[in-house]
Amino acid sequence: MPLALRVGRHFFGRMNSPSRDPSRWERLDERLQARTRIFELLAVTYRHPVRALTREFSVIRAPDWVNVVAHTPDDRLVLVRQFRYGLGEFSLEIPGGVIEPGEDPVAAGLRELREETGYTGGQARLIGSVHPNPALQSNRSHFVLVESATRSHDLAWDADEEMEVTVLPVPEVLALARNGGITHGLVLNALGFFEPLWRETRRPVI
Numbered sequence: 761m762p763l764a765l766r767v768g769r770h771f772f773g774r775m776n777s778p779s780r781d782p783s784r785w786e787r788l789d790e791r792l793q794a795r796t797r798i799f800e801l802l803a804v805t806y807r808h809p810v811r812a813l814t815r816e817f818s819v820i821r822a823p824d825w826v827n828v829v830a831h832t833p834d835d836r837l838v839l840v841r842q843f844r845y846g847l848g849e850f851s852l853e854i855p856g857g858v859i860e861p862g863e864d865p866v867a868a869g870l871r872e873l874r875e876e877t878g879y880t881g882g883q884a885r886l887i888g889s890v891h892p893n894p895a896l897q898s899n900r901s902h903f904v905l906v907e908s909a910t911r912s913h914d915l916a917w918d919a920d921e922e923m924e925v926t927v928l929p930v931p932e933v934l935a936l937a938r939n940g941g942i943t944h945g946l947v948l949n950a951l952g953f954f955e956p957l958w959r960e961t962r963r964p965v966i
Contacts, residue, residue, distance in 0.1 A: 869904030881906035
């Protein structure tokens, strides 16, 4: 059993003795509350199997997303700085966007990278996936690493997109992630998947 799970069971077992595994709620039905251009808001009814308790919960059904770590031949990462309406402020991020229905995450990542920054690359692969917020959202975010990224295309922004494209050394980007210069949670996830891979390639040959 993983250490984190053993510690968690020990901690919660002491607080709520006797310890037992949490129950899986039974999903009964759902109804659409609102539909937007980006996501659907659902009211989903669940029933607890032990307590015979029925509750309605809000769930956001959105498409899967992709975020792209584009690594250049001179050991830099491609970043975009754009205004984010949720914050009402600018945000420094890696390229990314919505995965179209039926689209492969790697293909979607290459498309978003090309459209937002004009960069394309050689090898591209999936390096991780997460659930952005399982408490409310049902979708996943996928992280794609593109190696040997170079500027090769014109920009192809959507109607409301406007970005500053910049390229910074990998250590500088990782420092920004640690000191609050990058605050987008999914971007931090992507860099967390990327960093050990990057450090592995920098190990000296003995």
